Amino acid sequence: MSVQPLSPADLALAASLVLLLGMLSWKLQLGLGRQLAIASIRTTVQLLLIGQVLRLLFAHAHPAYVLAISLVMLLAAGREVVARQHRRIGGLSGWLIGTGSMFLSSFTITVLALLVIINNQPWYAPQYAIPLLGMLLGNTMSGVALGMERMTETVWQQRTIIEQRLLLGQTANEAVLEIRRQAIRAAMMPIINSMATTGLVSLPGMMTGQILGGSSPMEAVNYQILIMFLICAGTGFGATTAILGVERRLFDTRHRLRLDVLHTAGDSTGH
């Protein structure tokens, strides 16, 4: 059994549902029309492009190409993490914290999974490497963005309390202990929740895709379990690294809270 092909007309039919939603948004003055249109167009264009790229890549499976695509994905994820921050750490280091922690967690775990667990020949075969990295990066990105946002926002709101704790002689580490813990928990919650309901409420996209593609359900399930564990580890390690990175920038060596490193989104001039 192979996949039932979809014609452009089929996709247009699905798009008309989104169009209908757009009309509802206009009627109810939700103000979502513009965002909905942009997101729909981005989905279509980006997926068509990656389809072409993957087609080329599969035909010429060279490690350099795989690495190049991986880096493009990483840079895009890094940009997205910065864009999702309301109060962002200024300069290169703000970008580096998010991107670096995603690189550390997603790339390491993907390589580990490819080399040790899946053990395909060659290990960098793009059919495995790119989708795996994509799923890991996507989820890690959400966790990293969520955790960093929570950390900077809470520190900003609780600056009086943090400085009071510093004044009483606590170290920077002690003064943000609870906030750091909350930020890491916030970053981990979505993946923990989704692990708890998967199979019961939701069928994950990858597993659905494999079954549609003709794999046996048990094979698909095994892969899905693997992916869930990888995503959970990737998100946890990535978000923790990023949040510790944010903490390091928010305090200097004299244990001072340095809110001057934060810039509000839209304030492109910096300082």
Add this chain to the structure above:
Amino acid sequence: MPPLEIRNLCFRNRGPYSFRIEGGECVGLHGASGAGKSQLLRAIADLDPRTGSLRLGDLDADAVAAPLWRRAVGLLPAESGWWFDLVGDHFVDFGAVDDQNLAAAGFDRSVRDWQISRLSTGEKQRLAIVRLLHNQPQCLLLDEPTASLDQQAVARIETLLLTYGATHQAPLLWVSHDPAQLDRVCRRRLFMESTGHLVATGGFSDERSTAVAR
């Protein structure tokens, strides 16, 4: 009996400030709101980036870890911060809190289990002072310590703080907008002009004339 020595202290666009407060001496600091009095206290506590030397007796701010320096200089901010649910959780060891200090601030040991959310502004302020003194600072930087208190409490807190300064021979820097209070608690005063410039207004009689002139 450690004196507090500030030499060429600069922060942001302020300074340099140089002055010295002897152990057991209380110096008043006054000036218009926004002149930068709180900023000066923060800089002495090393809470803002600064240059210049800060010494408390043998203790050099730059030679020790910042948390240790802050515990030694004891800054009481104008607005106190509380982060746990219960009062007692904010003390390293509530059991060891000095009963006399608690009583002088108008509390007894039962305050340990009070909810922070139900404290009045004045109660928070008085408890912040008990918490600060429990840290055994060698110097006190007081940012309007009695601003939210009623007359009776003001007198008690003034006595509590001055007694602490006298018994520990600690230098005190006392910010207040109330000239009468500064007359009561200190001999020597510093006046901060709106430019941030610090002027010594000398002894007791000089202050009296300054107070009358306004």
